[in-house]
Amino acid sequence: MWVFQVLVVFGIATVGKASYEKIGYFWHITDFHYDPRFSVRGDTKKGCWQSEYEGVSRAAWRPAGRFGDFSCDAPWELIESAAKSMMSRHSDNVEFVLWTGDALSHAFSHPAKRIQERKQVQLLQNLTDLLGKTFSSQFVFPALGHDDPMPRKELGRMWSRWLPTDSMNTFETGGYYMIERKTLKLQIIVLNTNLMRRDDSDDDAGRQWDWLNKVLHKCQLHKETVYIVGHMPPGSDERQRGSLAFAYTDYHNRRYIQLVRKYSDIIVGQFFGHLHSDSFRIIYNEGRAVSWAMLAPSVTPRRTTDGPNNPGIRLYKFDKDTGQVFDYTQYYLDLSSANKKGEAEWAVEYNFSSYYGITNITPLSLHNLAEKLTQYIPSDNPTFTRYYRANSVRIHNESQIHLCDLSCAHNHYCAITRIDYREHEDCLKTAASALASSAVTKINTNHIFVFLTNILRCIL
Ligand SMILES: *[C@@H]1O[C@H](CO)[C@@H](O)[C@H](O)[C@H]1NC(C)=O
Ligand SMILES: *[C@@H]1O[C@H](CO)[C@@H](O)[C@H](O)[C@H]1NC(C)=O
Numbered sequence: 001m002w003v004f005q006v007l008v009v010f011g012i013a014t015v016g017k018a019s020y021e022k023i024g025y026f027w028h029i030t031d032f033h034y035d036p037r038f039s040v041r042g043d044t045k046k047g048c049w050q051s052e053y054e055g056v057s058r059a060a061w062r063p064a065g066r067f068g069d070f071s072c073d074a075p076w077e078l079i080e081s082a083a084k085s086m087m088s089r090h091s092d093n094v095e096f097v098l099w100t101g102d103a104l105s106h107a108f109s110h111p112a113k114r115i116q117e118r119k120q121v122q123l124l125q126n127l128t129d130l131l132g133k134t135f136s137s138q139f140v141f142p143a144l145g146h147d148d149p150m151p152r153k154e155l156g157r158m159w160s161r162w163l164p165t166d167s168m169n170t171f172e173t174g175g176y177y178m179i180e181r182k183t184l185k186l187q188i189i190v191l192n193t194n195l196m197r198r199d200d201s202d203d204d205a206g207r208q209w210d211w212l213n214k215v216l217h218k219c220q221l222h223k224e225t226v227y228i229v230g231h232m233p234p235g236s237d238e239r240q241r242g243s244l245a246f247a248y249t250d251y252h253n254r255r256y257i258q259l260v261r262k263y264s265d266i267i268v269g270q271f272f273g274h275l276h277s278d279s280f281r282i283i284y285n286e287g288r289a290v291s292w293a294m295l296a297p298s299v300t301p302r303r304t305t306d307g308p309n310n311p312g313i314r315l316y317k318f319d320k321d322t323g324q325v326f327d328y329t330q331y332y333l334d335l336s337s338a339n340k341k342g343e344a345e346w347a348v349e350y351n352f353s354s355y356y357g358i359t360n361i362t363p364l365s366l367h368n369l370a371e372k373l374t375q376y377i378p379s380d381n382p383t384f385t386r387y388y389r390a391n392s393v394r395i396h397n398e399s400q401i402h403l404c405d406l407s408c409a410h411n412h413y414c415a416i417t418r419i420d421y422r423e424h425e426d427c428l429k430t431a432a433s434a435l436a437s438s439a440v441t442k443i444n445t446n447h448i449f450v451f452l453t454n455i456l457r458c459i460l
């Protein structure tokens with residue numbers, strides 16, 4: 001933004017050209033959850049599958065239409081329409097694409113509904129070909145999700161058009177890699193967050209920590225900047241409570257936070273998917289906001305636990321050299337109306353800067369935004385209303401904001417601002433006890449909310 005201000009003040013054409021050349025775009029797409037068994041003749045209570053996979057009774061609930069259903073994973077037509085929409089927008093001045101995993105349907109990991117691994121790899125090849133055609137002159141950087149097939153050698157071959165040899169070495173052994181961009185300051189690090197999960201993690205996450213430390217150290221020495229990209233974000237799910245809300249083990253979560261704190265001067269962006277929702281995270285060091293992570297919503301409309309979302313894809317505007325993120329545009333498909341019309345018209349849902357009135361994305365500007373989320377009771381808070389509407393990609397309209405009460409709003413706030421599990425728990429407890437006392441004394445909830453927010457601010 002500073003660049004633009006200079007431009008406005010001096011109006012010098014050469015400055016304009018130089019700054020214009022620095023501006024680039026990249027897409028972030030995530031969680032396709034492609035389900036080849038989707039059929040408009042399927043039963044929505046059974047994943048919208050064709051009858052040859054599940055006996056369909058006469059009372060079956062039919063999907064609303066060919067672009068998908070909120071109870072089901074994505075049909076090919078939905079994914080194809082997203083690709084078409086990306087191609088028609090900016091496909092020429094896009095620098096690269098981040099593709100953060102879970103390309104295939106949830107159902108494949110279900111033992112009874114599994115599709116053979118060979119077939120899964122084939123389906124991933126279909127998606128890879130689609131993206132290859134859509135972005136014929138750009139690189140796509142894929143991150144592994146937990147619902148993706150695991151034979152990394154084969155995936156490496158499949159993605160060899162995008163991954164250089166150096167990246168391929170670590171991808172094939174650990175599923176993580178770095179894209180070294182020789183003439184640019186910005187380097188891209190893609191993590192295998194599957195190694196941070198409960199079930200299959202060792203302390204060094206398949207040497208990922210060791211490697212990550214080394215590459216970050218090297219970037220710091222060379223005065224380079226980095227993006228960290230992965231499927232599952234650290235911290236907790238803003239829409240869930242309890243143990244299901246956490247993806248990483250506590251140990252890996254803490255290591256991640258430590259590392260981001262240590263290298264916060266060079267980490268200029270963290271990008272994740274997995275939760276299917278639109279949100280963000282802030283990492284603090286001794287009370288100061290030092291880094292941020294953006295969570296992009298999914299292409300699949302299906303949400304397993306906390307309600308669905310409209311399909312979304314996101315375009316970032318950034319400084320091609322340093323990686324500084326200026327803004328992003330969230331595109332979405334209004335699924336119900338697309339199904340009604342029989343036509344998928346992806347539209348702008350919002351631009352970050354104009355939506356939230358923030359001219360650049362920094363840890364401090366996001367901290368200030370998060371603090372605004374707690375200023376009033378949710379339904380009286382225009383900033384929270386906007387955030388909440390975007391969170392499910394416009395599933396909730398303005399008149400449904402009351403669905404998110406104080407405790408729901410606090411779950412969002414605590415997830416955004418407390419990545420560490422213990423701090424997150426404390427944050428929720430503080431909220432809960434203030435709520436309980438408000439019930440006893442029947443004080444105006446708005447006062448309690450402001451009071452509670454102040455307590456939280458002091459703790460921070
Ligand atoms: C996926 O690829 C297979 C084999 O090339 C092909 O038969 C199939 O039609 C493809 N599916 C889609 C949806 O393009
Ligand atoms: C949002 O961003 C897109 C892409 O950069 C642009 O085409 C559009 O005009 C912007 N809309 C607003 C309201 O700023």
Ligand SMILES: *[C@@H]1O[C@H](CO)[C@@H](O)[C@H](O)[C@H]1NC(C)=O
Binds near residue numbers: 397399400
């Ligand atoms: C909001 O959504 C609900 C449920 O889908 C619907 O009944 C209501 O009419 C909508 N309100 C507006 C203002 O669109």
